[in-house]
Amino acid sequence: MEQDIIINYTEKDNQAEEGKNGWVTDLARFLDIMLTQVLGKKPNIILKSEGSSLSVAELKNTGILISILSPYFINSGQCLEAIEEFSKSSNFDSAKRLFKVLKTDVAYEDQPSQLKDGLAYELFDLDYDSGDSVIFDDYFGPAAENVYWMKMVDLAYDVHESLLLLQEAEKQEGVKPLYKRETIFLAETGQDLNVQRNVIRRELQRHGFRVLPDHMLPRDVESAEKVITEELNESIMSVHLIGNSYGDIPAGGDRSIVDMENKLAAQKVHDNPSDRKLQRLIWINPQQESSNDQQKTFIENIQRDLSTLEAAEIFQIPLEDFKNTLREELFDKNAGKDNLEKAINIDDNKLNVYLIYDKVDEEEAIIISKELIKAGINVIRTEFDQNVLALRKLHNEKLKLLDVGIIFKGKVNDNWVRMKLLDLLKAPGLGRRKPILGKAVIGGIGVEMHKEDYVDFDVEVLSMDKKEALSVNLDKFIKGLNKSI
Incomplete structure (x- = not known):
């Protein structure tokens, strides 16, 4: 030229x-x-x-x-x-x-x-x-x-x-061509995140990725769905940034482009369960005070509707931490992997239970940990004294290695518990070599637990508040698993 x-x-x-x-x-x-x-x-x-x-x-x-x-x-x-x-x-x-x-x-x-x-x-x-x-x-x-x-x-x-x-x-x-660049689908955002989306797009391009959509999407819902589906089929990952703005609704539609792209990405994974080509990362702004009711409902649906979360990881952390996570996922995926496995205390001669809890509930969670250890079980505890990237790597590695997952609900809310249950659901996609033997949610002192709240997750629901001692409840749960201990 x-x-x-x-x-x-x-x-x-x-x-x-x-x-x-x-x-x-x-x-x-x-x-x-x-x-x-x-x-x-x-x-x-x-x-x-x-x-x-x-x-x-x-x-x-x-x-x-x-x-x-x-x-x-x-x-x-x-x-x-x-x-x-x-x-x-x-x-x-x-x-x-x-x-x-x-x-x-x-x-x-x-x-x-x-x-x-x-x-x-x-x-x-x-x-x-x-x-x-x-x-x-x-x-x-x-x-x-x-x-x-x-x-x-x-x-x-x-x-x-x-x-x-x-x-x-x-x-x-x-x-x-001998080499084809990998493609990332960077979903559209509401107006409040346009600048941040463009920053991420430029960084992906600088690292050699092709980023879609690279054009204006059609303004009618039927044409937009067709283009989005085609571009998701070309991509190895979809990244969704959910802020405080619901986004524009295309002509003839009843949901925004932001909502529609998330739904279509989930549908692609659901319709092709054997094809795990598309990895999905969803970031939700932890500060939702300025969101309207429509946006809050959309976010609640994301967190509760299992059909929209297949092969997805949800992050409700500061955006800069999410960007670091995205960099790690794309650019440093295998860094320190061998050291991670050595850092997790797996015992091949015992049942390995990953006890998942938040920092605010550590005191009560330690009580559960002691009961499990008394029963001859190896407890993989949650850690907090590292940066976000290191903690995420550890968490995913533990999901790969555990035999049983137990989530503790004390002061945390239902959405936090559901997100951890979704982590257990996605564990097979992380490279597990054997099935998870059992999953449970344990409610803390004063926390009402209802099994019907978790019916979608195939999980046992236990409580520290029941008349039976906690050790008895845990014993029944553990002995009901398909493994001799």
Whole structure:
């Protein structure tokens, strides 16, 4: 390609005040600086307004076409014709090579058809009182930092990604590729998590992953479901960030895109139980005070509905801790694995019971631990004195090695207990070599326990409050297992 990028715009969108650059000129300058950093070389960026000559031959020899959308652009025949010609002349997937930057708000239905499905880089702010677009001319003010620069970084990384794909396609034309990049499905989020989602997306791309969706999803529910399902089928992992905003509901649907993507990911695993290709990580914001009733109901359903949690891990921890977990899962999956197994006190001559409890319930849990030890059982206790990543690794390793899992419910709530029960359900997918012999939930002193609350989990429900001694209850449970002790 003779030029990496052509920026397609109208002269009116680049009119400059005295002593200042035009808006498009500044954008091209900033993009040049950012791309030089990520590409490791200076890109060849050409600016072409509707008054400039732009031949079909030039378009054929251009990698990326970036169009600056505005009301002026939509009414410019020459600018629209450039998009049309570029789409016709592209040898490779033009959808990955067409970018739209919105200088001001342009309604979806007014955008050129070739650009509608592309990601929108909205480099403006909105005045919520008037509804008008606010164009940035102070690039270094606080508002620009939160909107303009974050979107510019996104644009730079996505253009970089497309240029790399284009280079690979040119090299491999007619040649079967030896290596295919792994794909991560990074689900859409509500407005409150857009920035954080983009940060995660960029990091995944930097580590060589292909990230989907890499375009705007269709606005009607039927088409959106079809595209999401296809992209989940290409992915090895789906990552879902659940914040305080429920998200947009597509036309003809009754649930948001965020909700729908989680449901379809679960359905893929459920419909193909022998194919465990798709791993699922779900992060739920632990601070839900500002969520509306609809969002709170959605989160409660995630935590309670077993059908939406197949092959999934739920994290209700600070987002930075979740990001570290995601890094560990993708980049350092086997680090320290041998040392972990040695750190867990497994006794091959005894029944190994993993006693799972929260720090707030440690005092009562120790009573249960002592009763189990008196009965000749090896107790694998919960640990707390390490960082989140190390504790998660230990927890998953214990799930692989245990014979029996016992969850203690004292001051913790039902959702915490259900999440731990789900951990026991997912244990076979962690590489267990033998079935779990038994599972139980034990209620602490003063805690009412009802077996019907856990009917979905095939678990024994015991209590420290019953008239029979705790040791008798435990003895009955242990002796009912399919293992001699």
